[in-house]
Amino acid sequence: MKFSTKAVHIGEKPDFSDGASGDVVVPLHLSATFARREIGKPTGGYEYSRSGNPTRNALEKKLAALEGAEYGLAFASGLAAETTLLLSLLKSGDHVVASDDIYGGTRRLFASIFEKFGIGFTYADTTGAAAVVRAFRKNTRLLFLETPTNPLLKLSDIQTLSQLAHERSITVAVDNTFASPYLQQPILLGADIALHSTTKYINGHSDSVGGAIMLSDSQLHKQLRFFQNAAGAILSPFDSFLTLRGIKTLAVRMEKHSSNAMEIAEFLSSHQKVKSTIYPGLPSHPQHELAKRQMMGFGGIISFEIQGGLPSARKFLSSLELFHLAESLGGVESLAEHPASMTHASVPASARKKLGITDSLIRLSVGIEDVPDLIDDLNSALSITYPK
Numbered sequence: 244m245k246f247s248t249k250a251v252h253i254g255e256k257p258d259f260s261d262g263a264s265g266d267v268v269v270p271l272h273l274s275a276t277f278a279r280r281e282i283g284k285p286t287g288g289y290e291y292s293r294s295g296n297p298t299r300n301a302l303e304k305k306l307a308a309l310e311g312a313e314y315g316l317a318f319a320s321g322l323a324a325e326t327t328l329l330l331s332l333l334k335s336g337d338h339v340v341a342s343d344d345i346y347g348g349t350r351r352l353f354a355s356i357f358e359k360f361g362i363g364f365t366y367a368d369t370t371g372a373a374a375v376v377r378a379f380r381k382n383t384r385l386l387f388l389e390t391p392t393n394p395l396l397k398l399s400d401i402q403t404l405s406q407l408a409h410e411r412s413i414t415v416a417v418d419n420t421f422a423s424p425y426l427q428q429p430i431l432l433g434a435d436i437a438l439h440s441t442t443k444y445i446n447g448h449s450d451s452v453g454g455a456i457m458l459s460d461s462q463l464h465k466q467l468r469f470f471q472n473a474a475g476a477i478l479s480p481f482d483s484f485l486t487l488r489g490i491k492t493l494a495v496r497m498e499k500h501s502s503n504a505m506e507i508a509e510f511l512s513s514h515q516k517v518k519s520t521i522y523p524g525l526p527s528h529p530q531h532e533l534a535k536r537q538m539m540g541f542g543g544i545i546s547f548e549i550q551g552g553l554p555s556a557r558k559f560l561s562s563l564e565l566f567h568l569a570e571s572l573g574g575v576e577s578l579a580e581h582p583a584s585m586t587h588a589s590v591p592a593s594a595r596k597k598l599g600i601t602d603s604l605i606r607l608s609v610g611i612e613d614v615p616d617l618i619d620d621l622n623s624a625l626s627i628t629y630p631k
C-alpha cells in the first residue's frame with residue numbers, strides 16, 4: 244500500500260463478525276475498563292484503558308505504518324512522548340547529544356527536569372557531522388535530532404548521523420514533527436525512533452494535543468510499551484479518534500501546505516523590508532540540497548526576519564488578519580508567532596542569541612487557505628508596519 248491508502252485504511256477494517264455493526268470508522272471506545280468472563284482471560288486483549296484501548300490501538304497501527312515502522316505508541320502530548328522516551332532509555336549518569344535549535348519546550352524538559360536526575364545534555368549544531376562527533380562522550384546513550392528544527396529550519400543528515408551514532412551504540416531519535424511522515428521518514432533513513440507532536444501536522448486541525456513514537460526494534464518497543472502504561476502519559480480515546488480522523492488527509496494537506504509555503508517564501512524573500520527568509524525549499528537555504536535528498540517536499544513552516552527589531556515585529560504580528568498570532572503549527576489555518584517571546588521564551592537569552600533567534604524573527608505556519616489571500620494578508624501587514 245502507498246502512503247494515502249495506508250493513512251485511510253490501516254487499523255480501520257470493518258468488523259463483520261456476528262453482532263458487530265461493520266463500522267467503516269473505528270468507534271470511539273470511551274470505556275475506562277474492560278470486563279472479562281474469568282480471571283486471566285481479558286476480552287479481546289483489553290484490560291484497562293491506560294494499558295490498551297481499541298481506538299488508541301487503531302491509531303498506533305496507522306502511525307507505525309506511515310513511518311514505515313513496526314510499532315507506534317500514542318501519548319498525551321509531544322512532550323509526554325519525549326518524557327516517556329527518555330525515562331525508558333536513560334538512567335542517571337547517561338548523556339544525550341541534542342540538536343541545538345530545538346523546540347523551546349523540549350529544551351526546557353531536558354534542562355529543568357531530566358538534568359535534575361543526573362542526565363547530561365550537550366546541544367550541538369547537528370547540521371554537520373563533525374560537531375556531533377565532538378559532542379559524543381563515552382556515556383552518550385541518545386542522539387536526539389530535530390529536523391527541520393524549530394524555529395530556524397536547520398536540517399540534519401539523518402542517514403549519516405545515524406551511522407555515526409550506531410558505530411558507538413548510541414540510539415537515534417528524530418523529532419519529525421515539522422516534516423510529518425509524508426515528507427520525511429527517519430526510520431527508513433536509519434534512525435531508531437521517529438517522534439512527533441501529533442498536535443501539529445498529523446492531527447492537522449488544531450483541536451487535539453498529542454504525541455507519538457514510532458519504531459521497529461521489538462525490544463525497545465517492549466520497554467516503551469511498559470513505560471507508556473507504567474508512567475501513564477497516554478493519549479485519550481477522544482484525542483485518538485480525532486487524530487485518526489485528521490491523519491487520513493495528511494498527504495493532501497502536506498501538498499497544499501508545501502506549495503502555499505513555497506509561494507509565500509518567494510514573496511517574502513523578494514520583499515525589501517524582509518531581511519532574510521528561511522525556508523528549505525529556497526535555493527538560498529544552506530541545506531537546500533539535503534532537503535531535496537532527504538525530504539519529499541519542504542513543508543509549511545517559514546521563518547523570516549524583518550527590519551526594525553521588536554517594535555516592527557510587534558506591529559507586523561498585530562496587523563495580520565488571516566494569520567492568527569498563536570503558538571503551535573501544522574493546522575489547516577495559518578498561524579504566525581514570535582519565537583523569542585513565545586515558543587522559545589524558556590530558552591536562555593544567551594542561547595537564543597547564539598542561535599540567531601532574534602527579536603526580529605517571525606515564524607509562520609502556512610495553512611491550506613488560498614495562497615493569494617495569505618499573501619494579501621502578509622502584504623497588508625507589511626504595509627501597515629512600514630508606512631510610506
Ligand code: P1T
Nearest residue numbers: 320321322346420440442453570571586
Ligand atoms: O506541544 P506538544 O504536543 O507537547 O509538542 C511539543 C513539541 C515537540 N516537538 C516539536 C518540534 C514541537 O514543535 C513541539 C511543540 N511546538 C509548539 C507548540 C510550537 O509552537 O512550536
